[in-house]
Amino acid sequence: MSRATSSPARSIGAHAVLIGYTVIALFPVVLIVINSFKSRNAIFRSPLSFPTPETFDPVGYTTVMAQGDFIQYFQNSLVVTIGSLFFVILFGAMAAFALSEYRFRGNTLTGLYLALGIMIPIRLGTVAILQLMVASGLVNTLTALILVYTAQGLPLCIFILSEFMKTVSDDLKNAGRIDGLSEYRIFFRLVLPLVRPAMATVAVFTMIPIWNDLWFPLILAPSEGTKTVTLGAQIFIGQFVTNWNAVLAALSLAILPVLILYLIFSRQLIRGITSGAVK
Amino acid sequence: MSVDDQPIKRPIRWHILVFLAPAFLVYTAFMIVPLAGTLQLSLFRRIDQQLVYVGLDNFRMLFGDPRWSVNFWNALWNNCWFFIIHMLVQNPIGVLLAALLSSPKLRFRAFYRTAIFIPTILSFVIVGFVWKLILSPLWGVAPNLLDLVGLKSLFTPWLGKEEYALTTLSLISVWQFVGIPMMLIYAALLSIPDEVIEAAECDGITGLSQFWKIKLPLILPSIGIISILTFVGNFNAFDLIYTAQGALAGPNFSTDILGTFLYRAFFGFQLQLGDPNMGAAIATMMFFIILAGVCVYLFAIQTRLRRYQF
Amino acid sequence: MGSLTIENVRKSFGKVDVLKGIDLAVEDGEFVVFVGPSGCGKSTLLRVIAGLEDATSGKVLIDGVNVVATPPAKRGIAMVFQTYALYPHLTVRDNMGLGLKQAGTPAAEIDKRIGIASTMLSLEPYLQRRPAELSGGQRQRVAIGRAVVREPKLFLFDEPLSNLDAALRVNTRLEIAQLHRRLKATMIYVTHDQVEAMTLADKIVVLNAGKIEQVGAPMELYNSPANEFVAGFIGSPKMNFLDAARLGDSQAKTVGVRPEHLSVNTSSGAWKGTVVHAEHLGADTNLYLDCEKAGLITARIFGVYNAEPGATLFATPDPAKTYRFDANGQTLR
Numbered sequence: 001m002s003r004a005t006s007s008p009a010r011s012i013g014a015h016a017v018l019i020g021y022t023v024i025a026l027f028p029v030v031l032i033v034i035n036s037f038k039s040r041n042a043i044f045r046s047p048l049s050f051p052t053p054e055t056f057d058p059v060g061y062t063t064v065m066a067q068g069d070f071i072q073y074f075q076n077s078l079v080v081t082i083g084s085l086f087f088v089i090l091f092g093a094m095a096a097f098a099l100s101e102y103r104f105r106g107n108t109l110t111g112l113y114l115a116l117g118i119m120i121p122i123r124l125g126t127v128a129i130l131q132l133m134v135a136s137g138l139v140n141t142l143t144a145l146i147l148v149y150t151a152q153g154l155p156l157c158i159f160i161l162s163e164f165m166k167t168v169s170d171d172l173k174n175a176g177r178i179d180g181l182s183e184y185r186i187f188f189r190l191v192l193p194l195v196r197p198a199m200a201t202v203a204v205f206t207m208i209p210i211w212n213d214l215w216f217p218l219i220l221a222p223s224e225g226t227k228t229v230t231l232g233a234q235i236f237i238g239q240f241v242t243n244w245n246a247v248l249a250a251l252s253l254a255i256l257p258v259l260i261l262y263l264i265f266s267r268q269l270i271r272g273i274t275s276g277a278v279k
Numbered sequence: 280m281s282v283d284d285q286p287i288k289r290p291i292r293w294h295i296l297v298f299l300a301p302a303f304l305v306y307t308a309f310m311i312v313p314l315a316g317t318l319q320l321s322l323f324r325r326i327d328q329q330l331v332y333v334g335l336d337n338f339r340m341l342f343g344d345p346r347w348s349v350n351f352w353n354a355l356w357n358n359c360w361f362f363i364i365h366m367l368v369q370n371p372i373g374v375l376l377a378a379l380l381s382s383p384k385l386r387f388r389a390f391y392r393t394a395i396f397i398p399t400i401l402s403f404v405i406v407g408f409v410w411k412l413i414l415s416p417l418w419g420v421a422p423n424l425l426d427l428v429g430l431k432s433l434f435t436p437w438l439g440k441e442e443y444a445l446t447t448l449s450l451i452s453v454w455q456f457v458g459i460p461m462m463l464i465y466a467a468l469l470s471i472p473d474e475v476i477e478a479a480e481c482d483g484i485t486g487l488s489q490f491w492k493i494k495l496p497l498i499l500p501s502i503g504i505i506s507i508l509t510f511v512g513n514f515n516a517f518d519l520i521y522t523a524q525g526a527l528a529g530p531n532f533s534t535d536i537l538g539t540f541l542y543r544a545f546f547g548f549q550l551q552l553g554d555p556n557m558g559a560a561i562a563t564m565m566f567f568i569i570l571a572g573v574c575v576y577l578f579a580i581q582t583r584l585r586r587y588q589f
Numbered sequence: 590m591g592s593l594t595i596e597n598v599r600k601s602f603g604k605v606d607v608l609k610g611i612d613l614a615v616e617d618g619e620f621v622v623f624v625g626p627s628g629c630g631k632s633t634l635l636r637v638i639a640g641l642e643d644a645t646s647g648k649v650l651i652d653g654v655n656v657v658a659t660p661p662a663k664r665g666i667a668m669v670f671q672t673y674a675l676y677p678h679l680t681v682r683d684n685m686g687l688g689l690k691q692a693g694t695p696a697a698e699i700d701k702r703i704g705i706a707s708t709m710l711s712l713e714p715y716l717q718r719r720p721a722e723l724s725g726g727q728r729q730r731v732a733i734g735r736a737v738v739r740e741p742k743l744f745l746f747d748e749p750l751s752n753l754d755a756a757l758r759v760n761t762r763l764e765i766a767q768l769h770r771r772l773k774a775t776m777i778y779v780t781h782d783q784v785e786a787m788t789l790a791d792k793i794v795v796l797n798a799g800k801i802e803q804v805g806a807p808m809e810l811y812n813s814p815a816n817e818f819v820a821g822f823i824g825s826p827k828m829n830f831l832d833a834a835r836l837g838d839s840q841a842k843t844v845g846v847r848p849e850h851l852s853v854n855t856s857s858g859a860w861k862g863t864v865v866h867a868e869h870l871g872a873d874t875n876l877y878l879d880c881e882k883a884g885l886i887t888a889r890i891f892g893v894y895n896a897e898p899g900a901t902l903f904a905t906p907d908p909a910k911t912y913r914f915d916a917n918g919q920t921l922r
Contacts, residue, residue: 010486014379015387021376022394024454028409029397031420047420091302098298103602110299117310119507119573121515123538124562127545127555128316129309151309154302171674171747174641175735179688180662183294193678212402214518219546234404234522244418247408254405262400266393270462290658 029255036060036248043244060249064236067246069224070253073232080142080228081210084149088206089199091150092157097187099158100165101173111162117155122148123215133220140223148216153206160205164198165191200268211258229254318566320559337560347544347557351564353532354540357445361536362513364449365456369509370502372453373460378490380461381468392465399458407522410451414438438523441533448534452519456512460505467501468494500581507576514569517542537565590652591665591742591775592617593638598647600633607633609799611647615777615792620769623779624786625796625822631779632747634796638777639745640664651742662691667736668745671752673728675720675735681707682716685735699738706737709771710764726757733768746778750785762788783823787811795819817918820845826875829886833913836882841913841921848875848889850910853896858903862886864896878904 034050035043042055049055064070099111122129129148130139138144168191176186192199217231227235233254240246262269324333341347376395380388398406413420414437422434437447471494479485479493517538520528526548528535543551545558593615600608607630615621623631636642638649640661648655656664667688675684682703689699707713710730720728729749736744746765750758766789769776780786786793787807795802795810795818802822803815814820820828826848833841852858853876862880874894879885888904896902913921 011382011385014382014385018376018379018387018391018395021372022391025395025398025458028413029401031413032409044418047418048423087301087305091305094298095302098295102292102295104292104295110303113311114302114306117306119511120314120566120569121511122310122313123515123517124566124569125310125313125317126541127320127559127562128313131316131555132309132313147305147309151306154306154310158302169672169674171670171672172676174636174639174661175668175670175674175676177641178639178661178666178668180660180691181687184297187298190676208400212400212404214402214404214521230402230404233402237404237408247412251405251408255401258400258402259397262397263393266396270389270392270396 029259032248033252033255036245036252040245043248057245058249060243060245060247061253063240063243063246064249064253067236067240069227070229070232070250072225073227073229074257076142076226077211077228077230080145080149081207083142083146084153084210085203085206087146087150088153088157089203092154092202093161093192093195093199094187095154096158096161096165097191100162111158114155114158117152118159122152126215126219130219138220140221140226142221142226144220145216145226145228148220149210149213153210157202157206160202161195161198164195168194197268197271200265201271204265204269207261208258229257314566317559317562320556321563324556337556338564341557341560341564350532350535350540351561354535354537357534358514358516358536360445361449361452361516362510364446365453365509365513366506368450369453369457369460370505372457373505374464374498374502376457376461377464377468378494380465392462395461396458398455401455403455403518404522406451406455407519410454411438411523414447439530441530444524444530445534448520448523451523452513452516455519456509459508460502463501463505464498467498471497503576503580506580507573510572510576511569514565514572537561537568541565590617592652593743593775593777594648594650594653595634595638596648596650598634598637598644598649600630600637600642600645607799608637608644611799611801613794613801613804615775617775618773620776620778620789620791621794622786622790622792623777623794623796624781624783625802627781629796630799631781631796635745635747635777635779638743639666639668662688665742666745667739667741667743668747669729669732669736669749671748673720673732673752675728675731677720680717680719681712681723681731681734684720684731685738688735688739702738702740703734706734709737709768710734725753726761729753729761730764733765737768737772742775744774744776746776748780749778750780750782765789783825787823793823795822797822814912814920816920817843817845817914820912820914820920826887826889828912829883830914831883831886835884838913840915842916843914843918845912845914846886846906847910848887849891850907851886851888851904852907853878853888853890853894854903854905855901856903858905860886860904862902862904864898864900864902866898867894867896869893876902878902880904 031047035047037051037058037060038055039057039059042049042051042057046055095114099107099114133139133144138147172190172194173186176190181189211228212230213228214230214234217226217228218234221227222231233250236250237247240250321337322332322334323330324337325331341351379385380391412418416422416434416436422431425431425434435443437443475493475497476489479489484492514537516536520534520536520539521542524530524534526539526543526546528539541558541561544561545553545555547553593613595611595613598608598611599606611630611634623634625631633642637644640656640659644657647657649657651664651666676687679687685703685706686699689702703716707716710733712727712730712734715723715727715731720731723731729752732749749765750761753761762785765776765778769789778785778789790807792804793807793810794804797818803810803819810819810823814823817830821830824847828845828847829851831844831846833839833844836844838844860878860880860883862878862883865877865879865885867877868875871893873892874890874896876888876890876894876896877885878888883904886904915921
């Protein structure tokens, strides 16, 4: 049908707008990254040009490495993100399976209760969460962050996964039951492998806000040993405001891991969104 | 009733409990209980090292006592403006980009999609600083760029001026999040069956009128969802303002929104001490504002937006 | 061995009664088909027999043992599903063997049974493939094979042909019939297609709105339907139902005549009518007539019959094959 319905003019116009917006979206990121490799003079003299052999200067990165304990921050972020992710996916998938598979009294009510957290942000409970963490001695531990992020990620995870689990063929699960598989094996061996794409989507959705969060690390775990990359970068940049090389390098270092992860998983993420996972 | 008619006794299905318990417990302990605790805390005040029940006094103070109310109403209005800018800018751009992306036989589609979504995955901290640097008159990137198109006279340190700072930050936030409406609307557009579009082509409804008459009505539910997600996100925002302007949300509180106001109330700033109970009162207000928004969406908007079955 | 007895089984989902007291006996080696319109409860009844759905009350006895509290895997049944329900991550061989492995059958025995079943269903070339690499017909044969290797007391089929195209459906129907003859096993088969029911069954159970309307051999249901519902459900095109009062029959409420039991004539007959439409199928012709006395009726004429819309025709029912129903829809004999 397309030959009769598309005109070259319209297609050029579409590309022009899309390229224009792509430039707007990427320009700031590119600007920061290219300038982080330049000498201080070059940063100010010609901010829009790429580093050349004359202007190349990694001093920003050496400053960052020397000053901030970024490796440690990075590790903390990794532990918190992966830990939370594991529990969100495991607990979320289990609950989603129970809600989508079994008829029991209070099913709908439990589903609504667990969905409440999609709309009401967990931050509003911060005052009480901090008190709870103080009382249980978990302040300035990564455990506190993992627990909070698990609670934060569960509602959306359960919501998305139970929609997906409803699409797993009942006949298949019943065939498993007739073959004598226990409910646990049906869940782990038959259902989980089939919803793997959905789980990957949920993982990306859950991961990004956790990795990027500033609020809870700032409030629950601001100590040197438990700082996450996001908080570390924030504090570091605050201290080195006038050292442009260091600031740009720190920003680049904070951008790159997320960017790399995104480029690896973007297919999954986009497929997840466009398949109607989030309606 | 004969013996046969007795309902069959079933064993308790423990596995349901096992599947549900972990999620239920973690969620309840770290989300619901603290939320309830916050609501409760807003009804108390610390007087002489004692927590005393004061009813709605904290709220009276928040709305009436100039020490709090000036900041509160200012933050609330700023937050509304923040939201209005998002709705007016983010949604049209999102719809436009999605419509272009979904045009048939578009090349480099995957590249555009991936690239335009990149800002959305970045942390507020990065976004805040990046734009702070770009807009900084010290570095001069923004004036240089404006010079290229001959508009250098328009430049002013937007983040430093009271009248522009909030709008500038809202636009930065739009820049960051436009990927989400774009993707959701793109998904909605993709789910319109080809046959419907082909039927429209045959009926002579093409180009722009096809968009207005056929596609837009079919993606309205998605726009509704985006609006409520934006609303919840905006009234819960904090990080961007905190990174770009600090906890004081300068200049002169002109970018103060409920999130930063809550943070200052709770932790204190400069000479003022933190006050968990007032913090809880502010959080409670945010809770009710968000709840009201969600209810308006669920009961007034969503029921009117028809979802069409294909 | 494989007899099944169902006593007063009821099933309700909340306030909705899906099965309203079902009694049925199936003998060893019988091929029984549950047929009825969608929503009549036939699939639910099958799932209650399998143990996938708990009955609200009543008994299900397999070989005389009440199995209502027995899990599906221990009931000695095997089931073939409409959507095949093959495990997507296992090969054909493992799909067939999983149930036996789970039950602790020795590997040699599993291999032997898979060998026999795959020969029977000509699946040997595909044993190492995964379900995604098979066609629809092959998948359904694997699903049947998976049931065969279990050597169950009861085979349960849940609309196994609905997802196949028309040509394959006829072939697979034939295969199932041969399988039944070879294994001499008890089979229970659910379908909404009365042709499948007529061609396969030793005994048909017609269900409607959660109740059994009639149980009997195919020709029994065709020749002496117990009520208006069964008369209308079995046979295609559907039986004509006429208002008895307009035909001058005061005892009956409704009179039924099958389209194939009407003869037409251009000059004289019982009911004068005009041709509304004619469908030419080659082997026979369906005529739709608007009759003064009988209303709109269908007549099925064998062979080719040329009739223009608007032409006048006379239709005459075969008096020996006319059915009469009372106000409750029961057949008057």
